[in-house]
Amino acid sequence: MSEYLELFGIAWxxxxxxxxxxxxxxxxxxxxxxxxxxxxxxxxxxxxxxLAMLLIGALGxxxxxxxxxxxxxxxxxxxxxxxxxxxxxxxxxxxxxxxxGAGTILFISHSPYGMxxxxxxxxxxxxIATTRDVVLFALITxxxxxxxxxxxxxxxxxxxDPIHAHSCGxxxxxxxxxxxxxxxxxxxxxxSVFGLLYAFACLILPSLIGGSLIKSFxxxxxxxxxxxxxxxxxGIVLGHTFDIAPGQSITALLAFVYPLxxxxxxxxxxxxxxxxxxxRSG
Amino acid sequence: MNDEASSQVSVQTERxxxxxxxxxxxxxxPLITNINCSIQMGDMVAITGANGCGKSCLLKTLAGxxxxxSGFIHSPSDFSYNQLGVVPQVTEIFPRFRISLxxxxxxxxxNTNEKKQQSHIKDAMDAVGLNNKLAKQAxxxxxxxxxxRTLIARALVREPQVVLLDEATSHIDQDxxxxxxxxxxxxxxxxxxVVLAVNHDAxxxxxxxxxxxxxxxxSIELSGW
Numbered sequence: 159m160s161e162y163l164e165l166f167g168i169a170w171x172x173x174x175x176x177x178x179x180x181x182x183x184x185x186x187x188x189x190x191x192x193x194x195x196x197x198x199x200x201x202x203x204x205x206x207x208x209l210a211m212l213l214i215g216a217l218g219x220x221x222x223x224x225x226x227x228x229x230x231x232x233x234x235x236x237x238x239x240x241x242x243x244x245x246x247x248x249x250x251x252x253x254x255x256x257x258x259g260a261g262t263i264l265f266i267s268h269s270p271y272g273m274x275x276x277x278x279x280x281x282x283x284x285x286i287a288t289t290r291d292v293v294l295f296a297l298i299t300x301x302x303x304x305x306x307x308x309x310x311x312x313x314x315x316x317x318x319d320p321i322h323a324h325s326c327g328x329x330x331x332x333x334x335x336x337x338x339x340x341x342x343x344x345x346x347x348x349x350s351v352f353g354l355l356y357a358f359a360c361l362i363l364p365s366l367i368g369g370s371l372i373k374s375f376x377x378x379x380x381x382x383x384x385x386x387x388x389x390x391x392x393g394i395v396l397g398h399t400f401d402i403a404p405g406q407s408i409t410a411l412l413a414f415v416y417p418l419x420x421x422x423x424x425x426x427x428x429x430x431x432x433x434x435x436x437x438r439s440g
Numbered sequence: 441m442n443d444e445a446s447s448q449v450s451v452q453t454e455r456x457x458x459x460x461x462x463x464x465x466x467x468x469x470p471l472i473t474n475i476n477c478s479i480q481m482g483d484m485v486a487i488t489g490a491n492g493c494g495k496s497c498l499l500k501t502l503a504g505x506x507x508x509x510s511g512f513i514h515s516p517s518d519f520s521y522n523q524l525g526v527v528p529q530v531t532e533i534f535p536r537f538r539i540s541l542x543x544x545x546x547x548x549x550x551n552t553n554e555k556k557q558q559s560h561i562k563d564a565m566d567a568v569g570l571n572n573k574l575a576k577q578a579x580x581x582x583x584x585x586x587x588x589r590t591l592i593a594r595a596l597v598r599e600p601q602v603v604l605l606d607e608a609t610s611h612i613d614q615d616x617x618x619x620x621x622x623x624x625x626x627x628x629x630x631x632x633x634v635v636l637a638v639n640h641d642a643x644x645x646x647x648x649x650x651x652x653x654x655x656x657x658x659s660i661e662l663s664g665w
Contacts, residue, residue, distance in 0.1 A: 189536045315550040325503040326551045327521035375539040
């Protein structure tokens, strides 16, 4: 085991730490019905990373995993994607998803490690994480926890009732800008380190699972990270035990637990509420 | 803070609100034109009119949610949007996750000195008849009346100077509405709270609201001034 820890310890630690900010930001994304916008922004980040790989390859960079320029490319792509998706409609987000998805593959299809890089970006390969990534995600986690502690009520109000937040004197446009930028940056970094599948699953699924089980929104703020960390640790153990990829194991675990959580947490009024909402929204 | 609307909001030294040549709506032509009136601290004002005439739009403009097309809103010099309590129509809120009624009320302290306001949460919930058992109930499992009482309590925890109610009692039973109106009237008398309410119940309007703004044909008629 110790030799595996030596080999993969950094990657595993990065996965566990990154699970916290991703799941916390996911609460906001799900609460505000922005799931499709998040997947479009993730795809855009992957496209940015692919473009960076193409440019580095053109400059004779060789095999470039862990290159900081790829992080920067992903962040640029993610931020542009977030700006396009967050300020627009679901249709625009769908367009972005399709365009960025095609771009991701086309940009690196002729690079020396083209298909391997596409797979790493799209389907997750957590093993390329470095010490720098551990530090980056630790800093992000600390900053986000401070942010959440300081503005807990404001963030919850913004997630549930942005119109009321506006009437309470909160500058909703500025909050949206800051939150969009944070989500875009964290998601992009996660995509460039772990790939799209794990980053998106860890963003959305813990909130969906927790949301099916909780009775108060406040408790989701600790439950979603707990679910995310739990699934990550268990996924790593499963991956190590059965010699399978940990990123996909974690994603599969979360995906498996979600329907179970829906069944456990189902209440008769839920379907009525959904029906009411559907009727009201026309 | 509410940038779009603030360009048309000015402060004045008098303790009253003044609406001057105000035009409101979402596009041109405006929904209502030439709104001129002054509202004293402690006033209870009912806003009436047919569906779609612009009642909710007027409230949202006063709340800084919708910018006015033209004209001015003069507010008292010591007023800030932190002292505004807005109660939207209950159908405007669909929380994605389960949230208890108490938690919804607690969100009312957002953007204020939270520690100071925490003590008002219990008072506000008592005022609208939300007992301990009901407070733990999920929003999604609550009736329209319980939700409306929750939203009113959420507005009251801010200790507002002005409360804007948008059909806020339409689902509340007669006794509950009476209790609430008496409470608001006491606040208007004792703490000089201003209440502006969109309401379709003529009996409630006549009994509790001395001043009326009636909207028809894109203009307002004042009565009780």
